[in-house]
Amino acid sequence: MSEQGETTSAPDSAGAGQRCGLVAIVGKPNVGKSTLLNALVGQKISITSRKAQTTRHRITGVRTQGQTQYVFVDTPGFQTKHSSALNRSLNKAVTGVVGDVDVVLFVVEAGNFTLADAKVLALLKAGIPAILVANKLDEVHRRSELAPWLRDMQERHPFAEFMPMSAKNGKDIERLLEVCSRYLPEQPWWYGEDELTDRSERFLAGEMIREKLFRLTGEELPYTSTVIIDKFEEEPSPKFGRMVRIAATIVVERDSHKSMIIGEGGEKLKRIGTEARQELERLMEAKVFLQTFVKVRTGWADDEARVRSFGYE
Numbered sequence: 001m002s003e004q005g006e007t008t009s010a011p012d013s014a015g016a017g018q019r020c021g022l023v024a025i026v027g028k029p030n031v032g033k034s035t036l037l038n039a040l041v042g043q044k045i046s047i048t049s050r051k052a053q054t055t056r057h058r059i060t061g062v063r064t065q066g067q068t069q070y071v072f073v074d075t076p077g078f079q080t081k082h083s084s085a086l087n088r089s090l091n092k093a094v095t096g097v098v099g100d101v102d103v104v105l106f107v108v109e110a111g112n113f114t115l116a117d118a119k120v121l122a123l124l125k126a127g128i129p130a131i132l133v134a135n136k137l138d139e140v141h142r143r144s145e146l147a148p149w150l151r152d153m154q155e156r157h158p159f160a161e162f163m164p165m166s167a168k169n170g171k172d173i174e175r176l177l178e179v180c181s182r183y184l185p186e187q188p189w190w191y192g193e194d195e196l197t198d199r200s201e202r203f204l205a206g207e208m209i210r211e212k213l214f215r216l217t218g219e220e221l222p223y224t225s226t227v228i229i230d231k232f233e234e235e236p237s238p239k240f241g242r243m244v245r246i247a248a249t250i251v252v253e254r255d256s257h258k259s260m261i262i263g264e265g266g267e268k269l270k271r272i273g274t275e276a277r278q279e280l281e282r283l284m285e286a287k288v289f290l291q292t293f294v295k296v297r298t299g300w301a302d303d304e305a306r307v308r309s310f311g312y313e
């Protein structure tokens with residue numbers, strides 16, 4: 001339950017009373033960071049368009065609840081299960097991230113603190129509030145033992161809050177969101193309330209191809225060329241976790257534009273597809289299969305009915 005209540009009415013257009021900020025989740029492998037992130041975001045993680053405030057970060061999810069928008073950022077160093085790789089990437093990737101957010105969730109297993117936890121803790125920056133998430137509370141059978149452990153943790157770092165909890169418990173997640181919101185600055189939201197739907201990923205896929213298209217063909221290509229997403233299907237994949245099949249059509253007005261996009265031996269279209277796919281994979285954290293086609297539709301931009309049939313309003 002958020003302090004602001006569960007009002008999901010449209011936000012004040014001026015952004016009055018809104019809070020918005022960056023939240024990093026850190027911790028050694030297997031403490032439950034992914035479980036926590038998924039629960040906090042409350043839906044499948046997706047991407048958003050990039051905004052100036054967050055270009056330095058890779059956004060893994062956004063939750064908008066009540067008046068607060070929580071923007072979760074990725075800490076790549078902690079994704080790995082290999083401690084050597086963990087060590088290597090720690091200083092580079094994570095230090096930058098945890099030094100530049102509004103609040104850090106430092107996740108450990110309740111009642112535990114190992115050398116690996118200490119290494120992560122050492123990276124937290126003074127001045128950035130850190131919440132100790134003592135996760136997997138449900139696995140602690142003797143709760144009485146937790147008090148001395150918490151005191152011990154208090155001595156290790158000046159944590160702003162202590163949250164003994166379970167990432168699998170909905171009430172705990174609500175409580176954590178509420179606590180977290182206190183550390184996010186009052187400022188207008190960066191993202192629309194509904195920006196994280198499947199549709200926004202679909203939209204982003206189109207934008208990404210469009211961006212590559214214009215970047216790789218240069219000025220020559222008329223602005224009327226556009227990208228239609230014909231298919232955007234997510235499939236469960238034990239191998240990749242997330243897998244998305246995308247089929248896109250680049251619509252141009254002239255044959256000459258078509259050959260410009262396809263390039264010699266199909267080289268350019270291939271490059272557009274590869275670059276778009278790679279970036280989408282990174283953003284969506286998914287395996288992406290992308291098919292791109294080019295079609296000529298003379299005067300299509302003037303033909304309103306046809307424009308509508310392409311999915312534009």
Ligand SMILES: Nc1nc2c(ncn2[C@@H]2O[C@H](COP(=O)(O)OP(=O)(O)OP(=O)(O)O)[C@@H](O)[C@H]2O)c(=O)[nH]1
Nearest residue numbers: 028029030031032033034035078079136166167168
């Ligand atoms: N009992 C219990 N298990 C949990 C809880 N949170 C996470 N887990 C389990 O802990 C294991 C690790 O969870 P992940 O979310 O993958 O942990 P992680 O920190 O993201 O792990 P890495 O990807 O290795 O960094 C999984 O089997 C989860 O189901 C919890 O609150 N209680």
